[in-house]
Amino acid sequence: MLSMSRSESAPAFNNVNTVQQITFRLMRELGMTTVFGNPGSTELNFLNNFPEDFDYVLALQEASAVAMADGYAQATNNAAFVNLHSAAGLGNALGNIYTAFRNHAPLVITAGQQTRSILPFAPYLGAEHAAEFPKPYVKWSIEPARAEDVPLAIAQAYHIAMQHPRGPTFVSIPSDDWDKTTVMPNYSKVTGGSTPSSDAMAQLVNALTHSQNLALVVGSDIDRQGAFESIVTLAERLQAQVWEAPNSSRASFPEDHPQFAGFLPALPEPLSAKLADYDVVLVIGAPVFTLHMAGEMPLFDSEVAIYQITDDPMYAALASATTTLFGTVALSIQALIEQLPQSDKAPITKSIRPRAPQVSAATPIPIEYAIDVLANARSADAIIVEEAPSHRPAIQRFLPITQTGGFYTMASGGLGYGLPAAVGVALATSKRVICVVGDGSSMYSIQALWTAVQSNLPLTVIVLNNFGYGAMRSFSKITGSEAIPGTDLPAIDFVKLAESMGCPAARVSQHEQLAEAISIALAASGSYLLEIIVDPDTGAIY
Structure with a gap:
């Protein structure tokens, strides 16, 4: 691991300036000019006169902001910057912070804190132990002792996030720190890696x-x-x-x-x-x-x-x-x-792709058939983001991933990651992104559709609707559990939900119409949601 000082080629960075201005300069150096967030009062001083060369990606819930940043960071191979609202916003985001930790996704997560002068008096929106809140699922966490140290803390957070194993870091920033004066930090850059002995x-x-x-x-x-x-x-x-x-x-x-x-x-x-x-x-x-x-x-x-x-x-x-x-x-x-020498073993051969499942005229659509039709319709370079646990075996069998960076899902098992993560991946690439998500999973973060529409992203959302938490149904069979409450989700209209956020949408329930419906969904110029009514008796978590 090699450590070297910041380049001497920019002496103007030593000029005294505000914490906010120095932080924006630092973020440009580190390639973090896309900010994911959901703003609040303690973030206003950071967002004031936001730079024109930066992009602010508005998520309508903090957990979605983190998942978008996670997908973006993994797709760009660089840490993504997240700005959350105080302790309450950080609390909302914790589920996907845990997922980012398990995903080894490099994130620099910041959250507003109340002004330093009233922190001793238990103020509204104040966090008494802000740096402790996201632990243990961040690699490093700090609330700088001085306003002048905020840019250095962000630089350190970036490099810790980027060191393998990568992961999220956290910086709590009192709202009045942004207006104080400071200088550009002379931070270290870390490169390289290691091999076993x-x-x-x-x-x-x-x-x-x-x-x-x-x-x-x-x-x-x-x-x-x-x-x-x-x-x-x-x-x-x-x-x-x-x-x-x-x-x-x-x-x-x-x-x-x-x-x-x-x-x-x-x-x-x-x-x-x-x-x-x-x-x-x-x-x-x-x-x-x-x-x-x-x-x-x-x-x-x-x-x-x-x-x-x-x-x-x-x-x-x-x-x-x-x-x-x-x-x-x-x-x-x-x-x-x-x-290693070249092996003298005979090459391994096998059938490349399983045979397509057969269907009858009966409805609803078997999950295996739906996934097979999607696989045949997608373009060769399309990226799959998946959060459909009960259908994962069918997806693994009939939707093979053949390219690097071609697939993303959550390592944590926590729902609410897939749809906003797909937004983040789509922001990072010009390729068509296909989010394959269950009906239950999608409701954790359906508001991410709004962000996709606002950014006119090439995102196709495939909602596999089996009218419930299919993974729970499947897992209860494995464990021998019976009469489990809370597994049914009737009467959710995903087409109307999507259209209310400006996203074109359609529903298909008959297999004769499926191929055309998927073709239309994949050919959309921007974002599109297709709800597929699948047989609740098909699919299993293992």
């Missing part, structure tokens, strides 16, 4: 070379670190089967590749069964393993040798029965490629 790499290379039946398990950090193509090279050199880690929030291997074996479940016994016949398992860029339920994990007591490459100390510390190599994921993959 030579001895550890030699041990791993020996294990991989002598393996008779090798599996790679790939996780989200591969795609986040730009190693999508490199992991294909590594897999082909090893002639290993490749599994996607449980609940991975990015696609990190082309799912139409002959060596792609499928998706690991987050259930201990089934997961163990899928990996039991391998002699060596190498997990890269993911925990070992993310589970959704308790149970026996025979894999950890077997003869299977499990190795892990990660730069997340929590992944390393919490792994079971595993030899962990600590290093930057992208650099470690490249180092492995350079040290």
